[in-house]
Amino acid sequence: MNDKPQLKVSRRDAVKILAAAVGATALSNLPGKWTKPSLNVGILPAHALTSGHTLTVGADQIDNFCLSTALVSTVTISPADPGILMKYTIIPDPSITISSPPSLTGTALTNSSGVASLTFTAATSAAHAVTVGVEWEFANASDGTGNGTQLFTNLGC
């Protein structure tokens, strides 16, 4: 119950209120005439649900990989769940050689802390700063949303 005074609404006011409710950009989607409202309610099968996971990649790093060096990239999902398949893509500067893994893309599973990791080996002889990025995303969109890139920078050899 409430004591609100009754609104007197003109058609112009009503359209303004509807515009505020649905968003001005959606105003063109207002139905031209009133039709019977309908609701269809269903229960989703478990496999159709998104888990609502989000991801956070590890902090960017400054490393020295003038000599071939193993680097570790991590991603953490929230809420933490094990066994979530994460896809990585290694994106190196052209002057960087990635000697392992053999492919620049692949997958890794999260552990019980929700962390997946990739160990890769990088080397460069560039005298200037160069960067390799590791982009992470969910291999299966139903597991969660978002992506992120962790950067590894060599300041020069």
Place this chain on the structure above:
Amino acid sequence: LSDLQTTLLPKPIEGFQVETLDGEVVLLHPTRNIIVHSNSTATLIWKLCNGQNTVEDIVRILGAAYPDARAQIKKDVPETIRKLMEQGVLDGN
């Protein structure tokens, strides 16, 4: 409309993900496994249920926007809100 229905201040229950397409809305509650599809007019009613409009306000706003359908709107709005409350999409307290 009963007195109770007209003075309710329905508001959305949190936790629903909202997808809008061509004025229609799909509400998805990931943990309750529930999915609700509403057509454009049911969507209008749902969007006006913001915790500030009473049921009567909503009837009046939509009745002014669609004057030819006032009588139908007077029946449709409380019925739709009641269904949304029964499905746990709206809170009427």
